[in-house]
Amino acid sequence: MIFKIEKKIPNSLGRAGVLQTPHGEIKTPAFATVGTKGTVKALTPREVKETGSQVVLANTYHLYLQPGEKIVKKAGGLHKFMNWSGPIITDSGGFQVFSLGAAYGERISKISKTGVSLDEEIVEKIEGEKVPIRSKKLLQAKDKLAVIDEDGVTFKNPINGDKHRFTPETSMEIQRALGTDIIFAFDECTSPHADIEYQREAMERTHRWAERCIIAHKNRGEGKIKRFAKSILRIEEEKIQEQFLFGIVQGGRFEELRKISAQKIAGMDFQGFGIGGSFDKEDIDKALTWINTILPEEKPRHLLGIGEPLDIISGIENGADLFDCVMPTRIARNGTLLTRFGKINIENRKFAQDLTPIEEGCLCYSCQNFTKCYLSHLFRAKEILACTLASIHNLYFTNNLFKQARESILQGTYSKFKEEFKRKYKK
RNA sequence: GCGUCGGUCGUAUAGUGGCAAUUACACCACGCUGUAAACGUGGCGCCCUCUGGGCUACGGGGGUUCGAGUCCCUCCCGACGCA
DSSP states (O other), X not given: OOEEEEEEOTTXXXXXXXXXXXXXXXXXXXXXXXXXTSSOTTOOHHHHHHTTOOEEEEEHHHHHHTTOHHHHHHTTSHHHHHTOOSOEEEEOSHHHHIIIIXXXXXXXXXXXXXXXXXXXXXXXXXXXXXXXXXXXXHXXXXXXXXXXXXXXXXXXXTTTOOEEEEOHHHHHHHHHHXXXXXXXXXXXXXXXXXXXXXXXXXXXXXXHHXXXXXXXXXXXXXXXXXXXXXXXXXXXXXXXXXXXXXXXXXXXXXXXXXXXXXXXXXXXXXXXXXXXXXXXXXXXXXXXXXXXXXXXXXXXXXXXXXXXXXXXXXXXHTTOOEEEESHHHHHHHTTEEEETTEEEETTSGXXXXXXXXXSTTOOSHHHHHOOHHHHHHXXXXXXXXXXXXXXXXXXXXXXXXXXXXXXXXXXXXXXXXXXXXXXHOBO
């Protein structure tokens, strides 16, 4: 048993627990700080730790391209390579099927926007004209950097155009070489604009890939080491086996598909689950309800790529244990800071002479030692420290949000905590 | 004093008869949800009934022209050269 539930939120799917990994425990609900290329941008591991991060999420595809998993393995695995001694999760490369595929060259997010109909949103300007995405797809499909077939995905390296092939098996092999604690099955993250027929097709393919990931994961090391050698190397083998494989539920924004997918993935031999794909902004919590009433309660669930404060609050309530998101660190580097009253853009004129900390009462290093005025100056001067201090604050804020949520679950006061947060936090 | 070149949005630039006028930076605002991201988008003379219209503008003044940042005259300013 890798996951222990400590307490549940009454009348909901939410819970607080502890997830045991080979590199220590994760107190859930928890945020996995994103360090795609084996580094949380702008921060040293020590700083990451000081923001309260328990676990880091890196990316298989990026590390495979650069520096290559073989080098990471030679360096002693990703933990040693990046000097992060806590747990590490790797995404399988499945998100890049979307970001370099359907999303490439479009201005779309995996979250479709509230109050905007699908048709409206997908109409964008091309060469000064408004063209629906349908015709755009035809125009640009050949230029995408990810092309999917039944067996896997062919990627073009965005840096130099090199072609690379990912299959469920290669993703498993690379993640094994990276030596991370939790690995994800290779899946296809679909576009929120895909219709139900395509979502179904992609979902079914993802299910077939999930089966192949399980087989590849079980057979890891097979074929390379002969039977007699294996018995000699038994200890090594056992070490390798301490890597948890999570399957990913897909199905986009369609209830029918989400339920089918949850059922299907729940029935496979995974140690935990990822909830992936695209969502309607308004319906994330609904989708989680469809899924999490089906997924077995005793296994951990990771809501992939979600990290807006309000989404975290409802995600926790709806039974997600782990989250990860580039948002806190990305918007930090772009000058947006999280506060309990909402986001602020530190580059706005009004902060240039503001001698108060980012957030009164915040205990992060940045708030304890610097003013908005100084942060504003750093951003305007394009100083590298701007990214660091802003990232520290946003990560601290996010981790602290999880910490407070967890404590309130343990104390049985989650709904009060939620209401209070939602009352203050303005989008 | 003579000669040459030059004076265009905060700065630096493009523009040699149809121009509210290029580009960059700066400035202003917004966006970013399993990282193509220290990035991207929009705005940046004034006004309005704002998928459009009006006014004022390329050192000052005058002129040629249907039309001038662009051509001519003159003045002012700057750089360089010669006295």
